[in-house]
Structures are given as structure tokens and as C-alpha cells.
Amino acid sequence: MSQNLFSRVRNDFEQNYDFFQQRCDGRGKIGFSGLQKCTSAIRQLAYGTCSDSFDEYLQMSERMGRECIYKFCKCVIKLYAKKYLRKPNSHDIQQIYTFHEEVHGFPGMLGSLDCTHWEWDNCPTAWRGQFQRGDHPRPTFMLEAVASQDLWIWHAFFGASGSNNDINVLDQSPIYNDLIEGKAPGQQFICNDTTYKYG
Structure with a gap:
């Protein structure tokens, strides 16, 4: 995936969905950025790996990795389905x-x-x-x-x-x-x- 396409997708997700925005948790600790969450999801899809395979690289738990890929796929469908995931007219x-x-x-x-x-x-x-x-x-x-x-x-x-x-x-x-x-x-x-x- 090109860097421009990745940046566009990440920006679209950050603007439209709270999950991909960087926030603080209940303890005041800064959470994962949209860049980290999109990277985790795309790497899981691209390499066919399990959710905890990037725990050392991204410092992300298996649960968060699963949530990233689930939300990523949902967001792709919501944002891009009408234009890119359709039958030809x-x-x-x-x-x-x-x-x-x-x-x-x-x-x-x-x-x-x-x-x-x-x-x-x-x-x-x-x-x-x-x-x-x-x-x-x-x-x-x-x-x-x-x-x-x-x-x-x-x-x-x-x-x-x-x-x-x-x-x-x-x-x-x-x-x-x-x-x-x-x-x-x-x-x-x-x-x-x-x-x-x-x-």
C-alpha cells in the first residue's frame, strides 16, 4: 500500500470515527494513535497473522489488535462501500x-x-x-x-x-x-x- 493511500485512509478514519482518534484512558494514560491502529489492522490483513503478532512491534495487546482489525473493516465498509465496493452500473x-x-x-x-x-x-x-x-x-x-x-x-x-x-x-x-x-x-x-x- 502506498504511503499516500495509507495516510488518506488513516485521516478519513480519524475524522469520522472516535476509535481511531488518540485519547486518554480512565487512568489518564495516552492511548494508541490512529496510525498505530491502522498499521496493526493492515498488517494483520496483509500478512494473515494473528492479533497478538505485533505486540512487541506496536506494544498492543491481542484484544486491542482484534478490535483494530474489526473496527478497520467496519469503517472501510461504511466509508468506501458506495464508491469502491459496488457492482458496476x-x-x-x-x-x-x-x-x-x-x-x-x-x-x-x-x-x-x-x-x-x-x-x-x-x-x-x-x-x-x-x-x-x-x-x-x-x-x-x-x-x-x-x-x-x-x-x-x-x-x-x-x-x-x-x-x-x-x-x-x-x-x-x-x-x-x-x-x-x-x-x-x-x-x-x-x-x-x-x-x-x-x-
């Missing part, structure tokens, strides 16, 4: 279609759908069998995403267990189900079993 879709047709010569292309394996170092022992494959030394989970040319992620789906390959994940994917049921915005093809009709 018809105007967005038309812009993406126009771009792909002009630059790549593909009419009706919304973006690039791809699946990738992410290693899960902290996979619980009880779940390892569900997420282990013979061609990967560690447990992995599949991430499916649709991104447009400006790196805007329009769809992300991950965490499906089982013997995962691109087709298995696509079969469980909400975007694929929306296409089959005719609910997808800017639907560029209609699926009937294995027949594809381009429209």
Missing part, C-alpha cells in the same frame, strides 16, 4: 466496453476474469485436507477476480474449499450464477448449459 459498463473495443478490438468485453492460487500459511490444521492439492506444497485457496484496464476490481470471490481449479471455482462463483440467471449487469452472453450465445 450501466455507465461504468459502457465506458469499459468502449475502451476495450477501441484499444483491443473486443466488443462487449467487461474485463479479464482470472483465478489464482494463494498460499495459506496459517490454514487451521482441521481444514488442511480441504485446501491441500498435490501440486502445491502448502494449503492454498483460489481467488477469482474481474479487473478492468484501470485495475479496478469489479468482482472478487475466494475461499471455496475442495479440489479447486478454475472451472470448479467458476461453478461456485456468484458472478457466474448471476450470468446464468440473467441478473448480471451489462450481461454480454447468455448461458444455457454449455451453449453460449453472444448478444
Whole structure:
């Protein structure tokens, strides 16, 4: 994450939510700053570590680490959901279609759908069998995403267990189900079993 983006997020949180403002506790001791709380949450999300893994680095208890990540995720949803965590509307879709047709010569292309394996170092022992494959030394989970040319992620789906390959994940994917049921915005093809009709 760039420093400018991190600073923007931290400033937004400090301005809008009391939890991320530095305050004194009941004993008059100064608490954690918004910088420390955001750092703890982002590091937990980025590295997939537990809440007490930064107790030496940030001098933060496990309880405070859990609270930081919980409040951070809630605040991201409250502040940024309408703009960044939404499905594309018809105007967005038309812009993406126009771009792909002009630059790549593909009419009706919304973006690039791809699946990738992410290693899960902290996979619980009880779940390892569900997420282990013979061609990967560690447990992995599949991430499916649709991104447009400006790196805007329009769809992300991950965490499906089982013997995962691109087709298995696509079969469980909400975007694929929306296409089959005719609910997808800017639907560029209609699926009937294995027949594809381009429209």
C-alpha cells in the first residue's frame, strides 16, 4: 500500500470515527494513535497473522489488535462501500466496453476474469485436507477476480474449499450464477448449459 493511500485512509478514519482518534484512558494514560491502529489492522490483513503478532512491534495487546482489525473493516465498509465496493452500473459498463473495443478490438468485453492460487500459511490444521492439492506444497485457496484496464476490481470471490481449479471455482462463483440467471449487469452472453450465445 502506498504511503499516500495509507495516510488518506488513516485521516478519513480519524475524522469520522472516535476509535481511531488518540485519547486518554480512565487512568489518564495516552492511548494508541490512529496510525498505530491502522498499521496493526493492515498488517494483520496483509500478512494473515494473528492479533497478538505485533505486540512487541506496536506494544498492543491481542484484544486491542482484534478490535483494530474489526473496527478497520467496519469503517472501510461504511466509508468506501458506495464508491469502491459496488457492482458496476450501466455507465461504468459502457465506458469499459468502449475502451476495450477501441484499444483491443473486443466488443462487449467487461474485463479479464482470472483465478489464482494463494498460499495459506496459517490454514487451521482441521481444514488442511480441504485446501491441500498435490501440486502445491502448502494449503492454498483460489481467488477469482474481474479487473478492468484501470485495475479496478469489479468482482472478487475466494475461499471455496475442495479440489479447486478454475472451472470448479467458476461453478461456485456468484458472478457466474448471476450470468446464468440473467441478473448480471451489462450481461454480454447468455448461458444455457454449455451453449453460449453472444448478444
